Amino acid sequence: MTVTQERPAVEVADHQQLVTLKIRRYDPEVDPEANWQEFQVPVEKGDRLLDALHHVKWYLDGSLTFRRSCAHGVCGSDAMRVNGVNRLACKVLVKDLGGRDGDTITVEPIKGLAVLKDLVVDMDPFFEAFKSIKPFLITSGNEPTRERLQSAEDRARFEDTTKCIMCAACTTACPVFWNDEAYFGPQAIVMAHRFIFDSRDEGADERLEILNEKEGVWRCRTTFNCTDACPRGIQVTKAIQEVKRALIFRKV
Numbered sequence: 001m002t003v004t005q006e007r008p009a010v011e012v013a014d015h016q017q018l019v020t021l022k023i024r025r026y027d028p029e030v031d032p033e034a035n036w037q038e039f040q041v042p043v044e045k046g047d048r049l050l051d052a053l054h055h056v057k058w059y060l061d062g063s064l065t066f067r068r069s070c071a072h073g074v075c076g077s078d079a080m081r082v083n084g085v086n087r088l089a090c091k092v093l094v095k096d097l098g099g100r101d102g103d104t105i106t107v108e109p110i111k112g113l114a115v116l117k118d119l120v121v122d123m124d125p126f127f128e129a130f131k132s133i134k135p136f137l138i139t140s141g142n143e144p145t146r147e148r149l150q151s152a153e154d155r156a157r158f159e160d161t162t163k164c165i166m167c168a169a170c171t172t173a174c175p176v177f178w179n180d181e182a183y184f185g186p187q188a189i190v191m192a193h194r195f196i197f198d199s200r201d202e203g204a205d206e207r208l209e210i211l212n213e214k215e216g217v218w219r220c221r222t223t224f225n226c227t228d229a230c231p232r233g234i235q236v237t238k239a240i241q242e243v244k245r246a247l248i249f250r251k252v
């Protein structure tokens, strides 16, 4: 069911345009069923989706609930499904969503994780998968008295996967994860890649064994949804393939 906001006509300045945000709302304390609600929002040329959501929250309906923090694509907290595609609300301009006068932009929570309220999902399973691949440097022997040296070539081996901001856009774009929350998901594999291919790390075998499990890297069906969804431009599918190859050939 779609509920259209019943409010006085929205004032639109000359330099603004009016767009409709169609937002999937869910509040288990009010209604056990989710529903769609539409809001008319005046936007300016450089407005991001996050600005439009703030307009709704600050001026139209303070109960609208979503996560955000940095507002600059760094913290990874505002991943959501926008017009059917995972995006960071702070990184996407309304005008790039087809946001012209009268256009409707649909906004929903990311898929595959339980919705707690409106656009906020339960991230616990996502963080559990992240923790399970041991996302920290594993070394043996005494701690060195100076920094661990690494060549530029060795660093380049895992440069791409260091860019992850843990937004979950990749994992929640994955059809395998939608149907099986136990699957580690692309982000956990990206993070494993970041350490497996780090020349200073000695835990590659341990992590590869973890990812060799039933819910590990072999569940990936190479749909590339994860790569398309990543707001950091990480070659997620390529990283997953490299981990698969490392498992087959055990050459890290």
Ligand code: SF4
Residues within 6 Å of the ligand: 076, 163, 164, 165, 166, 167, 168, 169, 170, 171, 186, 187, 190, 229, 230, 231, 232, 233, 234, 236
């Ligand atoms: S790999 Fe990209 S999409 Fe996935 S969690 Fe990291 S930054 Fe987000």
Ligand code: FES
Residues within 6 Å of the ligand: 067, 068, 069, 070, 071, 072, 073, 074, 075, 076, 077, 078, 088, 089, 090, 091
């Ligand atoms: S609010 Fe931090 S990444 Fe968007």
